[in-house]
Amino acid sequence: MGKLLYNWSEDLVVATNGREMSKSLKNDLERKGIIVKTEPIKSLDGTNGNLEKVMFASGVEIHRKGGFIAPSFYLAEPICRTSGL
Numbered sequence: 001m002g003k004l005l006y007n008w009s010e011d012l013v014v015a016t017n018g019r020e021m022s023k024s025l026k027n028d029l030e031r032k033g034i035i036v037k038t039e040p041i042k043s044l045d046g047t048n049g050n051l052e053k054v055m056f057a058s059g060v061e062i063h064r065k066g067g068f069i070a071p072s073f074y075l076a077e078p079i080c081r082t083s084g085l
Contacts, residue, residue, distance in 0.1 A: 013062055015054060017041045037062070 014029055018040040026036050039056050044067070046052035053063045 013037060013054070013064065015041055015056075035062075 010033060013035040015037045018038065020038055021036070029036050037056060037060075039058055039060075042055040042057050044051060044054055051064055051067050053061045054067070055061045
């Protein structure tokens, strides 16, 4: 998603919320000047539904005016996992 959004803006931060990414992907993004943060996100802060900053677990904060979120999907019910659904 970061590579796609780079066509719209060169002022990007990719935050993985604690998930690691391959070194080659991270290097590709950083070569374009995209900041990559892999540490967990503590909070997304703002007012009136507008993002103002992203707070990370380490205390680092990055000011932003917008963002995209890629959801993670999982099977919440044990019966679904055991039945192969």
